[in-house]
Amino acid sequence: MRLLMVEDEKYMAEAVVQVLKKNNYSVDLVYSGEEGLDYGLSGIYDIIILDIMLPKMDGISVLKELRNNGIETPIILLTARGEIEDKVHGLDSGADDYLAKPFHTEELLARLRALGRRKTELINDGILTYGDIRLNPYTLQLQCESKETVLTLKESQLLELLIKRNGMITSKENIIEKLWGYDTDAEDNRVEIHVSLLRKKLAQLDSDVYIHTIRGAGYVLKTLKDGR
CATH class of the missing domain: 1.10.10.10 (Winged helix-like DNA-binding domain superfamily/Winged helix DNA-binding domain)
Known part of the structure; x- marks a missing residue:
């Protein structure tokens, strides 16, 4: 499964990517909203992990642009803010899931598995x-x-x-x-x-x-x- 991670906190993002790769995901990592939109529009990803607070273009704007261009790739929003309003706004804008930072990588992995099962017709825990x-x-x-x-x-x-x-x-x-x-x-x-x-x-x-x-x-x- 190929993932795109859009996150400007480089140290944290690189640590998460290493964990994802150890769990057999292929991951492309970019650090700005503009790059995230450019990569996301390629349509080659199975899931996108998208931070809300990004330079050049915020995550919600990236999300809306992807959806407006017909990209239906499942998207998990990441944010340091845990308010209900942010969660609702993100989901209403087309996100499939929401994860507040800081988070445990085990929870992210579980959510990726859940989205992977939802996106494809899989049976027996992803087989x-x-x-x-x-x-x-x-x-x-x-x-x-x-x-x-x-x-x-x-x-x-x-x-x-x-x-x-x-x-x-x-x-x-x-x-x-x-x-x-x-x-x-x-x-x-x-x-x-x-x-x-x-x-x-x-x-x-x-x-x-x-x-x-x-x-x-x-x-x-x-x-x-x-x-x-």
Whole structure:
């Protein structure tokens, strides 16, 4: 799952990001409202963590602009102020959740899991299923019947993306944006390497699920019963 964190308290933000990464989230961190809006408008994030008090553009303004531009990404508002009025104002402006600073990272992680389950059709505490496979994006475990293996973070993110696309073709460009960010210098061969590694692990599990290449378009998940 890819997150965007918009927070100008650099020391605190960097500490939170380290915790998030240890919990297998990919996180982009920016320090101003203008940057947060620019990154958020890319539409590549699964959840946005947005502080209210930001330089250049406050969090509520960023939130409203994202919603006005059709960005439906779940947003958690962060603020040092705990008044009911701020909470109500943020939720009325389109936020999905609210967390007052200081907060425990365990609470933030719980809220991220809750929003992740709400955003996607997940079952059994966040397990993603497709065909005969079960993916736990939090532990990186991939299971097929009685067999299981542990994926790398990027392999898990790639498989998660393909499962969520649910039969739709996913281009290399879209994969790069979701896994590495829209301003990355990652190239197509990086995607090809991870697709190849993921294919090998699916084969090792004797899964009916495979990654089908649509030449010139991208990749799509299929099962053997779909036909090659």
